[in-house]
Amino acid sequence: MRIIKSANPMQKYSNRLKATNNSVGFVPTMGYLHEGHLSLVRRSLKENDKTIVSVFINPAQFGPREDLAKYPRDFKRDENMLRKIGTDAVFYPTAKEMYQKPYHTYVDVECLTDALCGRSRPGHFRGVTTVVAKLLNIVNPDNAYFGQKDAQQAIVIEKMANDLNMNVKIKTLPIVRETDGLAMSSRNSYLSKKERGDATVLHKSLLLAKTMIRKGERSSIKVINMMKALVRQKNVSQIDYIAIVNPETLKPIKTIHGQVLIALAVYIGKTRLIDNLKLKVR
Numbered sequence: 001m002r003i004i005k006s007a008n009p010m011q012k013y014s015n016r017l018k019a020t021n022n023s024v025g026f027v028p029t030m031g032y033l034h035e036g037h038l039s040l041v042r043r044s045l046k047e048n049d050k051t052i053v054s055v056f057i058n059p060a061q062f063g064p065r066e067d068l069a070k071y072p073r074d075f076k077r078d079e080n081m082l083r084k085i086g087t088d089a090v091f092y093p094t095a096k097e098m099y100q101k102p103y104h105t106y107v108d109v110e111c112l113t114d115a116l117c118g119r120s121r122p123g124h125f126r127g128v129t130t131v132v133a134k135l136l137n138i139v140n141p142d143n144a145y146f147g148q149k150d151a152q153q154a155i156v157i158e159k160m161a162n163d164l165n166m167n168v169k170i171k172t173l174p175i176v177r178e179t180d181g182l183a184m185s186s187r188n189s190y191l192s193k194k195e196r197g198d199a200t201v202l203h204k205s206l207l208l209a210k211t212m213i214r215k216g217e218r219s220s221i222k223v224i225n226m227m228k229a230l231v232r233q234k235n236v237s238q239i240d241y242i243a244i245v246n247p248e249t250l251k252p253i254k255t256i257h258g259q260v261l262i263a264l265a266v267y268i269g270k271t272r273l274i275d276n277l278k279l280k281v282r
């Protein structure tokens with residue numbers, strides 16, 4: 001497995017692969033890998049001749065009061081996990097390499113980034129789309145893999161790729177969960193034992209919403225209020241948002257019908273966790 005730390009050699013490696021008729025799959029990550037990340041890498045290995053994974057904690061997507069400095073990292077561990085499953089190359093650049101000074105160019109997807117996580121994390125998606133655009137230019141893959149775990153991110157990236165005529169297919173894969181339902185996340189490592197127990201309430205609230213809707217409830221506000229009541233039973237939780245939205249426009253839906261995305265962000269102690277569920281309602 002190659003480890004490439006600069007953009008230029010990465011571009012050359014990828015160009016060589018393409019020139020020799022290899023299809024290239026790409027999985028961007030911030031490292032501290034878990035089964036959620038590996039599910040994307042495995043799918044890429046299956047669907048492409050060569051698979052490239054990036055490990056880069058992108059400073060541009062963290063707000064000034066967010067967890068950039070303490071974001072978990074362990075490259076040796078990531079490297080071993082990726083080697084074991086047959087990854088062809090890892091792109092592991094520094095922030096200095098990615099944002100060479102003076103840096104002036106950003107990619108901004110409008111509208112879709114105002115709601116949900118965009119509201120409480122101003123500038124976050126501008127950081128995400130900028131780094132993903134750069135990574136796609138550097139790696140030049142045929143297919144790029146993202147997780148439904150970050151539902152809004154996947155939608156925003158798909159829009160960016162379409163709007164900018166990027167020559168890549170964006171694929172979004174299902175959420176991988178722990179056995180008790182908690183969506184896997186690098187940030188779960190912040191949780192104390194008590195918080196780890198409380199954190200299952202995110203998924204439980206989604207299951208509650210699903211049951212209410214299956215039983216015929218069609219009022220978003222009623223479903224959201226029941227979800228809020230369940231989450232509030234955990235006294236450490238602070239709710240950032242719970243929303244039911246159109247999965248394409250991310251606009252709130254009053255009456256539940258057709259495809260809906262139920263999404264939430266909750267602070268468990270100081271850790272902000274997100275989860276979501278996509279439903280088709282007849």
Ligand code: AMP
Pocket residue numbers: 028029030031035036037039040145146147148149150173174175176177183184185186
């Ligand atoms: P991150 O390292 O958190 O930036 O995540 C890198 C990619 O892995 C993103 O496309 C995430 O949506 C995806 N991902 C993270 N957690 C999960 C999960 N539990 N299931 C599926 N995909 C995930």
